[in-house]
Each structure stands twice: as C-alpha cells, then as structure tokens.
Amino acid sequence: MGQFIGTLKGFGVTFSHMFKKVVTEEYPEKRVPLAPRYHGRHILNRHPDGLEKCIGCELCAWACPADAIYVEGADNTDEERYSPGERYASTYQINYARCIFCGLCIEACPTRSLTMSNEYELARDSRQDLIFTKEQLLAPLLSGMEQPPHAMYLGDSEKDYYLSGPTNPGSSAGAEKNPAHRIADRDGKVAQ
C-alpha cells in the first residue's frame, strides 16, 4: 500500500511539473540572444558597392594561433576586379575544426574585412565541411551591391574607399542569416 502511494507521489511530481515553467534551454525552438560581441562564425565584409574588403594580405593567417586560416593573394586587374587596389584574396579558407574563436584575426585585419558574427551553429558531419571557403564566408550582397568582379564604383582609386573608411562600414549585418550558408533543419526548414 505504502508502495502504491509512493508511486502515486512520484507520478504526482511528474504531473505537477508538466504545468510548471521549464528551466532548460528550449533550443532550437527558441534562441537566446547572444551578447553582441559574441565570437561566432567569421564574415568577410564587402564595400558598399559589393567589392570585397579583403586584400589577401594574410595577416589574419599570421595572427591565427590555431593555424586555421589559409589565404592566397592575387592581382586585381582592370578587367577582373574583386577589391579596390591591387591585391585581393583568390583563396580564403577558415578551418572550423581548428578555429578557437579567439578573435586575433579580427584584430589583425587591416581593412576591417574580417569580422565575427554571432552565428554559432557550426557542427558538421564531416571535417571537409568544416573548412569554410571564401564563397561561404563572404557577406551576402545587400541592396546596391553587385557581385564582383566589377569596376570600382565608389571612386577612381582605392583611396575613395579607404578615406571614407570610418563612415563606410560595408555590411556584415545579417550575413550569418544568408540562406545559402545555412544548414536546413531535418524538415527542410531553414532556421531563422
């Protein structure tokens, strides 16, 4: 008998909790806003006309303590221009199997091309997929931006891009929300 009551008590506790507020994270249904400076996935920003801010200088790769970044530089030409100035990154890769999200690369970036987003869903089921390429890292084209290669629209020389640097943040906002880079949920719904 006592045993029976004990069992009921147990069910009672369980039952009562069904109406209580849950204390666990309701992920992925509900997402907790992160601190604005949370170190998440990287973004390669663009100038307002769509040209890439990255000049392929590899300083991020040099600063990286985990050796997670690989960059190859190349020449811009008038016919094929990806960034203002002479140099751009023909290859840009970040290996998220190695990255420790320390942010030293961001400090090293001389053009504020590389910034971090709040995106943290970086689990993948193969190592290969953890190496993000330039196409994945580049910020999406916002309105007014055009997919490079194209000519410098903001002025005649790279100076016009850099002298207005502080007032020309380009955009990384929303980059991590670029649907192309998201992994779809099981039911095919892209998380928002």
Added chain:
Amino acid sequence: MTEVAKKVDTVKLTIDGIEVEAAKGELVIRVAERIGIAIPRFCDHPLLDPAGACRQCLVDIEGQRKPSAACTQTVADGMVVRTQLTSEVAKKAQEGILEFLLINHPLDCPMCDKGGECPLQNQALSNGREESRFHEHKREYTKPVPISSQVLLDRERCVLCQRCTRFSDEIAGDKFIDLMERGADEQIGVFSGRLDVDPAEVVGETGLEGAIDANLLDAPFNSYFSGNTVQICPVGALTGAQYRFRARPFDLVSSPSTCEHCAAGCSMRTDHRRGKVMRRLAGDDPQVNEEWNCDKGRWAFQYATAFDRITEPMVRDPKSGELRKASWPEALNAAAEGLLKARTEGGVGVLTGGRLTVEDAYAYAKFARVVLGTNDIDFRSRPLSQEETDFLTSVAGKFQVTYSDIEAAPDVVLVGLEAEEECPILFLRLRKAANKRGTRVTSIAPFVTRGLEKVAGTLVPTVPGAEATALAESAEVRAALSKPGALLFVGERLAETPGGLSAAARLAAETGARLAWVPRRAGDRGAVEAGCLPTLLPGGRSLVEPAARGEIGAAWGLEVGDLSERPGRDTLQILDAARTGALKGLVVAGVDPHDLPDPAAAEEALEKVGFLVSLELRLSAVSRRADVVLPVAPAVEKSGSYLDWEGRVRPFDAVLRSAAMTDARVLDALARQLGYQLGTADTLAVLKQIGELGETRAPRAAAPTVDAERVAEPGTGEAVLSTWHQLIDLGALQDGDEYLAGTARPPVARISKATAAALGVADGEPLNVSTERGRVTLPAAVVDVMAPGVVWLPTNSPGSTVRRTLGVSSGATVRISAGGTS
C-alpha cells in the same frame, strides 16, 4: 687555398666598450657586425661600394663633432665607437633618421610583398616611434611602374638607398636604372627615349609595351641580373611580377638548393608553400655566386609544374599504337623485355642529356655498362666531335681553376665562351676581377659583345672555325697566357671548331696557363666525371686503360672481360646507328632533339629505333615517340648534386616531398627487373659507391692533337655562321615564365659594317639568313668591330631556331640577303 694568408696591418679599436682588432681600412659597420653588434642600415651592402646615403647607421665616435655613418667610416687605431646600444647620441640620431624615412613611406605593408621580411618594417618596429608626428601629405606616385616585364617599381615605397642602382652599375654593369629628379622628388627610373616625357607616367597609363612602342623607354631594365635588385631592395620598392602578391614570407618554407640551369653552380634558396615553389632567391656562397644569381636561375622554375608533366609511367599500347598510362610494374616489365630483346638483337644506346645530377649520371653510366653491356653512352645533346670526346677524356678528374682564381689572375682568355650568356655568374666574377683587380680579359670571338665590353675586354676578332688558328698564332693570346696565374677558359662551343680544343690544350701546356672547360648545363661536368661518355668510366678513368677498367670492374663486382674495352658510339653515332638499325634500342633521359646539330635526323632516328625508353619529366619529342615512358623527378623534388664548371660539388636536398623518383632509382628498379643490382636506389647509396671508387691509379688520357682546318671563304651573298644561346631564350626549362621571357634580349642578326654595306641593309632592317633547309629572318644589328664575313644568330630564340630551321651550327657557310623576301 694553400697560400699562406698575408699578414695584414691591424688596428685596435673599441666598440661599445669591447676592444676589437680589425684590418686597416675595414669599415666600422663590418667590425661591429663581427662582434655581434648589429647597427641598422639600409644602403650598406657588403658587396657594394659604400654610399653613406641612408644615414641609418650613424654611430658616435669619440672626438668627432657629429655622428658618423658606420658604413663609410674606416677603422683607426684607438678609435672609440659607441653604437645605439651605449650612446644616446647614436640612438637619437638613428631614431631621427628612421622617422625621416618613414614620413614619406606608405603604410601599405599589408599588401606589400616585402611585408614580413622588410628591414624597414623590422627597424620601425624595434626602434621607431609609436606615434607619427607627421601630419603633412605623403608623396604620391603612380604605382606600380613596370620597369621591365619582370620588375615592378613602387616609387612611394623607395627609400632611395641606391642599392639597386649601385648593383646595376657596379656588379652587373647594366646601368639601366638610375636616380632621376632631385630632393624630395628624387626617384629611381629607367631612361626615356624622349626627354620631354616622363616615362613613368606613360608607363602608368599605357603599360610597358605601349611605352616601348612609343619609343618612350629606350632601355627597360632588361638586365640578366635584375632579380638581384629585387632581393637586395630593403623595402618593397622593387618587386618581381612573378611572385607579386602570391604569398607572404611567413607562410613560406625556405630550403637551401642549387640552381639546375647552368654550370655556374649557384647556391639558391627555394621558398615553397603547400607543395608549390613560390619563388627562388640567390643563396649566399662567397666561394661561388657570392650573393647573386641570374634572372634565369631566379625566375625560371615553373617548367616543373607545367601541364604536360608526366606523373605516371606510360607504355605504348600494342593494339592502338598509342601511349597509355600503366602501373610501375607493368611499365618496368615492358621496358625490361624490350631492352633485353634489343640488347641481344643489336644493342642499346644511352643518351643522358646534360641536366642530370652526378648521382643520376653515374646510374646511367653504370646501367649502360653493367646492364646493357655497352659503352654507347653520351651526355652531349649538342654539336660535338671525336676531338671533344678525347678532350673531355683528358680533362675528366682534373679540377684546376676556381672562381677565386679568377680574381687572382692577371689575364684571362675566353674562347668559344660568351660568359654573360652561357655562364652568367662566371661573367660576374670576371667583371669583379676586371674592375677590382685589374684582371685583363681577352676573348677569341667574332665580335665585341656587351659582356666583353662590360669587362673592358680585348677582342681577338676570329671567324667561327678559325679559333684553333687564333689560339696557335695570336701573339697577344700567348703573351697573356704566359703570365703566371693566367687562365684559359674554353666553352663547350669550341668543340665545333676542328682542332680548337687541341690547340687550347697545347697552348695551356706550353704557356703554363691553367685550363678550364666551361659547359653550358648544370649536369655536363657531372656527366663527364660520372662516365657518361663512350670513352670514359666514372672518376676520369679512360676506358682504354686496362687498369682503369680493372678498378671499375672490381668496384662493380664484374668478371674480367665483362667491361667492354671497345669505345662506344657518341651521341651522333648512336642516333645514326639507331636510324640504320645497327642499334635496336635507346634509353633516353632529358634530351631535346632540337638541341642536336641535326634535329630532323635525330627525330628520324627516334622514330625508327626498334625500342625506345624515355625517362622524362614532361612529355617531350622523345617521350611522345617512346615505347615506354618512365616519369622522373625534377630537381626540386629530388636530392643530389651537380658539379659546376670548377668541378665543385654542389649538393642539394629535395625541396618538395613527392612520390617522383630520381633517374637513378628508376634505373635501379629497371636493372632489378633485368636481373641486375645497380644499388642506386637512393642518393646516399650512390654517393657511397662513388666515394668507394676513389682516385684512379690508372694513367690518364692525353689531350687530343687534331690539326686546325682551313676556314671556308664565304662567297658573295654568303657568310660564316656564328651562333650561341642567349641566356633567356626558348629553352625548355624556361617554359611558362612569360614575365622572364619579356626581359630577353631581342633576337637580332649581327653583321659587320662592311657586310651591311655590301648587302644594303641598315641597322634594324630585316636580314635573311638561309640554308638549303630553311630561312631565318631577323632585324639586322650592325656591329662596329666584327670579323669579316660573319653573321651571328641566337641559337634558340623566338624567330631564330638555328638548328631546327637551318640545320647547321657555328662555322657553317650560310646565305645572307636583305629584306624579308626570299
């Protein structure tokens, strides 16, 4: 050297409280360096004359009112020097200069190629101010300006240390760049064809080509040594187009290496990233190349990654008759079977080419003798003669002359050798000797070349083919060589003159001058020493000497009589025999039929030979015709050593790891398939074998004594052809390096004033040079001093592939006519 070092006057001085002894006349900066005190500097370079231009090396010297530049200040007895380490004055002076240097220096380090290995950057970081006090506008220039197709100039970055202009003037003798303007507008530039236009501005707008076309740049920086200026530039003002923006110093892996191009034997540094060579720099070897190299050595390396690189063995499919990829066992099996059959049916010849390491050459020599049982082996893929075979047999194993001997020589005579084109570092050393030591250079050649002008040399004007007579009869040459310490350099081209090498050997013996044979390719000398000649066994052992054969037979574990005493065929005879069917098989390493005196005949031989095995890096004229193609490693992917023209061993390690195998290893595997043990599978094993051979006790061969021949007199409308390779030309090892190709000397046909007048051809007008087989048309260049009746063509340059088009070589009589019509 065995010579006892001369006692030099020394002085005692104190640097930062450390007492040090120094030779009189030594510079303070060098002495400080020796005791480990680094005085910062930009313009100073140990191999250039002091300039004192950048003023960065200011030090405080007791008794001097003001700081002195350590790079120009010579030591004195009792001198008390205080550097930035112990003197506030020196420290302040250096900081001040650095600040001055930086005010107009752009902050584009992130994109500058020098960033990460930049003396100015390092200095600024270690000794510079944290914050700039400069609020004015920085100087701005159009950037970059190509001053040649390979070298780009960023004038904004330039600190005007003048290392580049001083190098070009003092070392290379190519004063193609100089300071322009003055004061804050001073800049480096190339000379303009028109005085009213600033070439830099035009280049900025239209590019180099446009500027040259508009006759604005009459002299772009097309020096063979321009790459050195990029290397010694202390900032990123001079950069190479090939490497520009390709990598950063900190992600490159540097390895010491040896240049595989010519017989100069330059020490190099090869930088690679992720399995790909990004750039090459001159290494520092005071005995050989000092700190310089030529542009070919620096910038011609992309051939190794060309699209037609062979990475897998191939065999010819019996059904389709086409080459198809095969596994190593299959290919080795096919090669072994074919060679076995050919060996029994008539024999197999071996052509090795001049690009092998000593170890690989040795493997071929041993393979031919042990496995193929033949002396039909020759490394020469160029015009040759029996006389040369005998000559090389006599010089093998003798190493008489070194680079430093040149500086000690009162007189140097060159014959059949255009050092600047064929052995550029030898040329630099000749120039240094001529400029600093007063060494007199005499050249037996048809005309005064730029290279000869730059060593202030004397010409003994000689028609090709008459070199032997000149050597025998020129009193000038004899007098020069009779001086103690005099040197006689013979180029490989002297083989084209009957009696030339004999005359050189005789003259050297008579005058006591030391003789050096200078081939054109890195592997040539090594091939001679390794025994890749029909009359030579490894180690300078003459085949006809029983004792020599005995030594080799014992070392290789052969039965008496296994080594054939019958001298083999040379390259031309091998190809002849292959064509006629006397030889049933050929094993060919890196040989381009177009280098041979008669490319058409060579190609025919390759077509007709019964069985052809090609060990190749890239798909070539040989491998396309081969029955079995076995891929081998390029120099960058293997270890080994070259012998330079001195005979000095120039070892190198593999820069890149790869699965590619050396020739020696492939031959070892092939021999194994045929049931023989070569023991050449790895480089160290080969070195051990070579070492164990030791010095020969057998008598050496004597030099040949071939008489000179009379040179045919050219008739009307005819001339005697003179030809040699230009440094930068159509060579297979320069494939894919367009930037480098742009700096080549434009191909021209050189004729004397008299010839030009007789033909009615003016300078720059087209000139036809023809034989039965074909015609070459090049702009004529009229030369002031030139032997009569001679026309010179570059051997293998765009528009002038002499052997392929004309089918002849130096000394041949060719027809010449004006204009581009036939």
Added chain:
Amino acid sequence: MTTPSKEALAKIAPVLTKRWLSPDAWKLSVYERLDGYTGLKKALKAHPDDLIQLIKDSGLRGRGGAGFPTGMKWGFIPQNDGKPHYLVVNADEGEPGTCQDLPLMMADPHSLIEGVIIASYAIRANFAAIYIRGEAIHAARRLRQAVDDARARGYLGRNILGSGFDLDVVVHSGAGAYICGEETALLDSLEGYRGQPRLRPPFPATHGLYNSPTVVNNVETIATVPYIVLGGSAWFRTMGTEKSPGTKIFSVSGRVVQPGQYECGLGVTLRQLIELCGGMKPGHNLRFWTPGGSSTPLLTDEHLDAPLDFEGMMGVGTMLGTAAVQIFSDQDCPVYATYRWIEFYHHESCGKCTPCREGNYWMKGILRRILSGQGTHADLDTLLDACDNLLGRSFCALGDGATSPVTSSIKYFKQDYLDYIEGRKAPMFSPGELVGAH
C-alpha cells in the same frame, strides 16, 4: 640717406673691386693698363713652392663659406705623384643673398683668370676649370670671352709668357643646381655625372677631378691671389683682422638705402656696413639679418657691433659664410622668410641622403601649415627636433645649412611663430586639407 661715420669709411678697402668702376674694366686692354697680369709675370718667375708659402703666409682664407686656409689647401696637393693636377674654380654662386662672384666676373673677369693661372702654376696644374652657375649666362659669356682674349695674348695655352708653363682653362656652365656648389658634387657634375656629393675621404686634394689631385677654390679666393703676389703677404695682413686677414666683398641686400657690393676689411661691423649703405630704408628698423646667406643662423639688432669675420661670427653663434648680408626690417616676417628659405632647400636638396631629403620636405610642410594658421605648439618642438635630427646627420653641409634659419628664427622670434599658431596673426596661406597622422 645718412652719411657714414669715419670709422665706417675707414673700413672700405677696394682691392678686388678697385677696377669695377673704371669704364670697360672687363676688357683685356683696360685690365692690362690697370696693372693687369703684372702679378702673373712676377709669379711665373718664382718657384711654385714659394707661391704656396706666400699664400700660407698671407693667411688668406677661402671665401666660399668655410674659411679654410687657402695656402694649406694648395699644400695638400701631392707633388711628383705622376698624376695630372687640376684647379677648379667654384663659380656656382647660389647661396640665397650672395652676389659677389658674378659681379666680379662681370666687372673684372681677367683678375679671376690671372688668379687661376697663378694658382695653377703653384699647384702644377695644366688644366683649370671654372664651374659657373648655369643661370649666369651673361657672366659665363663674358668669362669665356676673357679666356679667349687671354689665350690670344699668350696668357693661356702653351708656354705662357715664355715660362714653359702650359695651362688651359675651360669655363663650364652648370645646370642650375645649388648642390653643385658643394665641391665634390661640383666635381661629379664637371665629370658629366649627376651632381651629388662624393664620399670623403678621399678628399679632392688627392682624389678630385678624374680621381686626380684637385684644388677647388671660390672665385673671390682665386681673384685675391694676384694682389697678394703683387703686394706681398705683409701688405695683405694689414687689412682685416689677425686671424681673418684681407678684405672681403660684402654683398648687402634688403632694407637698406643702397644695397650692393661693399669691399671692406674683415672685421667690419653691421653698423658700419649699414652706414656705408646709406642707412636703413626710411620707415624700416632692423629686425634680423643673415651674416652670410641663408645657411648661416640669423642675427638680430643685438649683434650690430659684432665683427664680421670668421671668429667674430662664430662668437655670436653663427658663421661668416659667403658674407651675404641680408637685412630684414620690422616689416618682414621671420617665419615667412624661414619658410621661403626652407622651400629653397627643399627644392635644392640633391636627395642623396635621407635627413636632408625628407627633413626639408617635412619642415617645409610644417612651416606652411603654421603660416596657414593650422600650426600647433607641438609643431615648434617637432621643428626643433627635426633640425636636431638633420644637423650633423646629413651627407654634406647643405642639410646642416638648412637648419640654420629654422633654429635661429625660433630662438629669436618664437613669439612670431606663436602669433600664427595662436591666431594673433592672419594666415599667410589658405588652410589646406589636414590628413592626420598616417
């Protein structure tokens, strides 16, 4: 116009300038009539070594600026060394404010040629070059004519006046570069190279023109030689001071009634010179002046009585230089004057060494900014520190000279700088766009 005092008039000593007012003094015939070439005749009879000794005894010091004893310079030339010797006359007069060599060559070219012959004879040179400033076409033309006339009369050429001494003189025009007034740059330019100073040692005395022993002297120095030969060293020493004997042409310019060339014994004071010039221009009061061109630190009205000789000027922290006395009044702005001088140095720096090339570029920028009303107090420290980093650090004296106007004007006229910085004075230039540190 005031009348000069007796003391001032007593300082006037026309030696070099004594023929200048004679009509057609530049003609050979006139020159000969006025004792011309008599010194030469006397000199050719003497032994060259005696001539060098004579110049040493006379105490003649170089008039080009540094004041190096001329006799000693000649004595440095190694004799019997089997190399040709050269005499080069530095007539590349370019120092701002300096104007005595060109008038001398215009008015009395033969005195220079006579000096050249005597000096060449003394140092055993058979070739002499006169390197004349490129812009001075008129003087070069006159000098060339004089050389031709002298050659026609047998003063130049082979076996001069039967003495067995040969000499040829070439008048070479420069291309208008201030740096070529520096003796080694002058030699490079003369050889056909880019005019940039050479590394010393070796000095021109042993490795000069074409790597041979060479004496490089100023026009005035050489032109003085015939008078010493004629008058003797004792006579020469009666003029000037003990350590700076002889006379010197002072070229006075600026705010005086009668600017011009005044030849006085060394040791004359500015007060006396101004009196000789007829006083300051009406309405002008002396504010600052240069004793010897812009490369010598400025002086003020405190220094009116400092003796204008090599030692006297050292004593007040400046240099006699070329004795180019530029006189500025209270209507002149020392900051603007300094800016113009630095603009000159910026333009004329040869570019070889860092401190001079970049230092002048920077100082010019700062000065212009101060004059535009955009200066800061820190700029004055920066200017002084830049001068400190330039003075004594440059390859040749051009850079050193450039610091003189800056340091001395800040020393004496800091208030003027502050007036611009603090907005009390109207800007001279419209403000430019500021870039900020970069």
